[in-house]
Amino acid sequence: MEPASQGPGTERALLLSTAPPNKQQKLVAAGVIALLLGAMLLVAPFARNELKSTEPLVLAYTASVFTTELVTAALLLSLFAIQRSPALLVLATAYLFSGFMAVPWALSFPGVLAPMGIAEAGQQTTASIAAIRRIGCPLCLLTYAMLRGSRELRPGRLVPALIVGCIVSVAATVVGITWFIFENQELLPHFTDDSGQITDLWMYVPGVALVLYALLVVLLGLFGRSVLDLWLTVVICALAIDLFLLSFLSSGTRLSVGWWAGRLYSLTAASVVLLVLLAEAASLAARLARSVAAERRAQEARLVTLQAFSASIAHEINQPLASMVTNAHAGLRWLARNEPDLDEAGAALARIARDGQRAGQVIKGIHATFSKGAQDHARLDLNPLLREVLDRYQHEFRTAHLTVQTELDPDLQQVSANRVQIEQVACNLVTNAIDAMRSLADGPRVLLVRSAALDGGEALVAIADSGIGLPPARADRLFEPFFTTKASGLGVGLTVSRLILEAHGGRLWATDNAPRGAIFQFTLPCDRGPHPAAEEPVR
Ligand code: ADP
Numbered sequence: 001m002e003p004a005s006q007g008p009g010t011e012r013a014l015l016l017s018t019a020p021p022n023k024q025q026k027l028v029a030a031g032v033i034a035l036l037l038g039a040m041l042l043v044a045p046f047a048r049n050e051l052k053s054t055e056p057l058v059l060a061y062t063a064s065v066f067t068t069e070l071v072t073a074a075l076l077l078s079l080f081a082i083q084r085s086p087a088l089l090v091l092a093t094a095y096l097f098s099g100f101m102a103v104p105w106a107l108s109f110p111g112v113l114a115p116m117g118i119a120e121a122g123q124q125t126t127a128s129i130a131a132i133r134r135i136g137c138p139l140c141l142l143t144y145a146m147l148r149g150s151r152e153l154r155p156g157r158l159v160p161a162l163i164v165g166c167i168v169s170v171a172a173t174v175v176g177i178t179w180f181i182f183e184n185q186e187l188l189p190h191f192t193d194d195s196g197q198i199t200d201l202w203m204y205v206p207g208v209a210l211v212l213y214a215l216l217v218v219l220l221g222l223f224g225r226s227v228l229d230l231w232l233t234v235v236i237c238a239l240a241i242d243l244f245l246l247s248f249l250s251s252g253t254r255l256s257v258g259w260w261a262g263r264l265y266s267l268t269a270a271s272v273v274l275l276v277l278l279a280e281a282a283s284l285a286a287r288l289a290r291s292v293a294a295e296r297r298a299q300e301a302r303l304v305t306l307q308a309f310s311a312s313i314a315h316e317i318n319q320p321l322a323s324m325v326t327n328a329h330a331g332l333r334w335l336a337r338n339e340p341d342l343d344e345a346g347a348a349l350a351r352i353a354r355d356g357q358r359a360g361q362v363i364k365g366i367h368a369t370f371s372k373g374a375q376d377h378a379r380l381d382l383n384p385l386l387r388e389v390l391d392r393y394q395h396e397f398r399t400a401h402l403t404v405q406t407e408l409d410p411d412l413q414q415v416s417a418n419r420v421q422i423e424q425v426a427c428n429l430v431t432n433a434i435d436a437m438r439s440l441a442d443g444p445r446v447l448l449v450r451s452a453a454l455d456g457g458e459a460l461v462a463i464a465d466s467g468i469g470l471p472p473a474r475a476d477r478l479f480e481p482f483f484t485t486k487a488s489g490l491g492v493g494l495t496v497s498r499l500i501l502e503a504h505g506g507r508l509w510a511t512d513n514a515p516r517g518a519i520f521q522f523t524l525p526c527d528r529g530p531h532p533a534a535e536e537p538v539r
Helices: 009-014 023-046 055-083 086-108 123-147 158-183 200-222 227-249 257-336 342-370 382-392 394-399 419-438 493-503
Strands: 378-380 403-408 415-417 446-454 458-465 507-512 518-525
Touching: 023 227, 023 257, 055 086, 055 158, 055 257, 086 123, 086 158, 086 257, 123 158, 123 200, 123 227, 200 227, 227 257, 257 342, 257 419, 257 493, 342 419, 378 419, 382 394, 382 403, 382 419, 382 446, 382 458, 415 419, 415 518, 419 446, 419 458, 419 493, 419 518, 493 507, 493 518
Parallel strands: 403 446
Antiparallel strands: 378 415, 446 458, 458 518, 507 518
């Protein structure tokens, strides 16, 4: 036998015909079998008591079994259409056969539609149909058990043709068997005597069927592979109890307590797989709804990231571009003088070149922020980095009339980080501090940049200003994308900064400064490795 072809793993894990049962499912199935056995023991003492005039209920019973088995077969056929396993087709055949055979069984049952069944069927007709049904079903189930490992069929027209072929051939077989039995009464074995009691010949039927059931319990129960196999084991147990009640406990007395209890077991057997299929379908639908919702959320998140990405490019590039334009104008003015000042013009050009380089680095940094894993980390000292950033803003500090103070911890350990990104964070925080103080009407304008080593191996950087302070009652929204209180703000600087720091294992938060202004603080984990030369890329 060839091994089953491996479909996509997730699909197999979801289908109850392929998913292995979990512990809880096994416990529930064992519990159901125990209940079925317990109920049989309760019924056993009364099994032979006759329940007279209950013939009309036989039709109701048959209608229930017929409907249940046909719906189960339809669901199994739709499962076959998805998984294309020949074993499922055979299993659906078993349910179709059992459901169809129930019809002639009820029609020939003495006292249901006519005293001797329709067309004077006679005593042996019902028993013969029952015998064929009782042996035919476990034989189909055995075929199912043997075919479980076989190769799945290729998708194509063959699958619908097989489904139609299966329904037509089972219906034709049942019609053929029924016709033969009704037409050849004299050839039928004597399974019952004239009073309707079973004969010794009948005992071969439960004998053979119970052996087949035992084989099936071993194959599906002990060597079962799927949730479906587990519940088929329960079905087989219910069928075995039904046969035991009918043939032994009630001594084959039709319409006795034992006989009717057997009908209930038979109905249970017909319903088990249907209930499990319906429960699985409901839980699949719920899982599907959850995963669609999750996918939608992920899509929205991707969209926000994309918007944040494009907005952050604009935000981070605007600054060096504005500075380049200012310097270009300054350079032009130095050159346009009667006596061009080449030194000043050269200095302006150098600043333009520096800003251009910075813009390029910012683009690289933003790309690194949003692309997974491509982070170029190096060991770096935060103090020189902070001094460099402050140096870059000298011109802005002058024009905004700010005093800059630093309290940098000389013993600060190195951190392992992406230099461009951390520079970007520091620049964002310094720019925000300048903006917050520029709009002040009076009072001192002081920018304090502090670094310190924290217990627990972290480096802390605090950028404190004496500006307008955090927007009241909205401090929790500062880090949300596109939150801004500035006329020309974009509201992505703090979002990107927090993203960068969190990607480095650090944090960023804001508090009020006393007596006025705001403090933005961030931490980065210190590098714990051996101390080679700083700025050496860590691989
Ligand atoms: P943007 O600077 O474009 O507005 P940010 O994400 O950098 O975007 O800042 C978001 C908001 O946080 C600002 O609009 C401002 O309201 C507030 N904010 C940031 N830094 C400070 C600060 N130092 N003082 C007061 N408010 C600040």
